[in-house]
Amino acid sequence: MATSLLLSRVSRATSSITLRRVVGFNSLNTQIHGGSISGTFFRERSLATLAQGASRFDEMVSVNQRKYYLLGGKGGVGKTSCAASLAVKFASHGHPTIVVSTDPAHSLSDSFSQDLSGGVLKPVQGVDSTLLALEITPETMKDEIKSQSGGKSVKNMMDSMGLGMFAGELGDLNLEDMLNAASPGIDEIAAISKVLQFMESPEYSRFTRIVFDTAPTGHTLRLLSLPDFYDSSISKITKLKKKITAAASTFKSMFGKKEIQQQEPSNELDQLKERMEKVRNVFRDVNTTEFVIVTIPTVMAVNESSRLHASLRKENVPVHRLIVNQLLPQSESDCKFCSMRRKEQTRVLGLIQNDTELSGLKLIQSPLLDAEIRGVPALKFMGDHVWR
Numbered sequence: 385m386a387t388s389l390l391l392s393r394v395s396r397a398t399s400s401i402t403l404r405r406v407v408g409f410n411s412l413n414t415q416i417h418g419g420s421i422s423g424t425f426f427r428e429r430s431l432a433t434l435a436q437g438a439s440r441f442d443e444m445v446s447v448n449q450r451k452y453y454l455l456g457g458k459g460g461v462g463k464t465s466c467a468a469s470l471a472v473k474f475a476s477h478g479h480p481t482i483v484v485s486t487d488p489a490h491s492l493s494d495s496f497s498q499d500l501s502g503g504v505l506k507p508v509q510g511v512d513s514t515l516l517a518l519e520i521t522p523e524t525m526k527d528e529i530k531s532q533s534g535g536k537s538v539k540n541m542m543d544s545m546g547l548g549m550f551a552g553e554l555g556d557l558n559l560e561d562m563l564n565a566a567s568p569g570i571d572e573i574a575a576i577s578k579v580l581q582f583m584e585s586p587e588y589s590r591f592t593r594i595v596f597d598t599a600p601t602g603h604t605l606r607l608l609s610l611p612d613f614y615d616s617s618i619s620k621i622t623k624l625k626k627k628i629t630a631a632a633s634t635f636k637s638m639f640g641k642k643e644i645q646q647q648e649p650s651n652e653l654d655q656l657k658e659r660m661e662k663v664r665n666v667f668r669d670v671n672t673t674e675f676v677i678v679t680i681p682t683v684m685a686v687n688e689s690s691r692l693h694a695s696l697r698k699e700n701v702p703v704h705r706l707i708v709n710q711l712l713p714q715s716e717s718d719c720k721f722c723s724m725r726r727k728e729q730t731r732v733l734g735l736i737q738n739d740t741e742l743s744g745l746k747l748i749q750s751p752l753l754d755a756e757i758r759g760v761p762a763l764k765f766m767g768d769h770v771w772r
């Protein structure tokens with residue numbers, strides 16, 4: 385306890401100085417302040433123990449058809465920085481690109497250092513090619529639903545879906561009240577409805593890369609399993625509706641009334657089911673989607689990444705790449721703190737190489753830079769070292 389306290393005090397006192405000295409090399413600061421960059425630095429000084437990990441960006445960029453990239457992992461590991469830098473890189477390689485944040489605690493605006501809030505697509509300034517950004521907000525989606533529903537009540541909506549028989553149970557519940565209630569999963573529903581728009585609306589068809597900056601692990605797994613949940617719920621409703629119709633028919637024929645025609649499930653339900661299947665399938669298709677796991681070299685982050693990969697594998701979501709972000713670069717004049725951190729990182733990299741979930745993934749090394757990654761130049765700088 386005393387040792388760790390001391391260590392944390394020492395590290396706090398020295399980290400800002402020594403990290404800057406060891407990690408600095410004037411790299412990102414130099415880039416931002418207009419100086420020249422030693423382009424060979426990261427390649428030459430990457431951790432000796434790591435297999436040279438290029439992302440094979442050539443493979444990621446070569447396909448002309450639309451591809452979805454989801455970047456996810458534990459909170460704070462660098463998901464937004466990696467997603468934003470990937471989007472900038474795709475755009476500058478000629479792919480009209482959209483970068484979308486599905487994290488309720490958005491940080492795209494901070495990452496690009498410009499206002500991308502408001503729940504609508506906004507062009508990213510400072511990029512020569514087409515790059516739009518969107519921070520999804522449930523509020524905007526609620527407004528969209530309200531305007532589309534034209535003020536219908538829940539009863540009217542259920543009637544139009546062929547579910548009027550249940551509507552009585554719901555009384556005169558108002559759609560607005562329901563949408564205004566803090567419903568669990570509303571962020572994920574907003575994200576899915578946006579994905580559907582990107583897939584179906586002609587105005588988005590020219591975008592060939594869609595990059596998702598996802599929320600920390602739990603949220604994202606919920607997002608990926610939600611279409612399945614809806615799919616099975618719709619099936620249950622359809623079955624229930626058939627059963628009720630059959631029971632009512634038997635009941636009526638017992639009393640000599642004309643038999644009720646077995647109704648087919650309503651069109652709206654079928655359509656909803658189809659659309660959910662579409663989202664579900666696109667996230668599981670190796671030709672259209674890739675989930676890139678982002679982690680940092682700590683045991684806790686790696687353990688979470690391993691569990692995330694297991695869940696994604698179970699869901700059949702394609703994963704090929706793992707970014708290990710914030711790696712301390714090698715240095716000749718190492719202080720004690722840095723050399724201890726580096727030893728620890730090397731040990732954790734060994735854990736990744738021996739982890740049954742993670743060892744098969746393409747490992748991408750991303751160095752700890754000497755400044756916060758904010759703004760397009762910084763994202764380009766990061767992208768040139770991560771996505772190569």
Ligand SMILES: Nc1ncnc2c1ncn2[C@@H]1O[C@H](COP(=O)(O)OP(=O)(O)OP(=O)(O)O)[C@@H](O)[C@H]1O
Nearest residue numbers: 459460461462463464465491710751752753756757
């Ligand atoms: N390789 C790096 N070198 C230096 N700073 C970094 C690096 N990667 C990320 N950062 C910084 O770490 C902070 C967190 O990064 P980022 O917002 O990308 O993480 P996140 O995983 O998206 O976080 P959250 O889960 O909170 O959304 C930011 O200040 C970012 O600039």
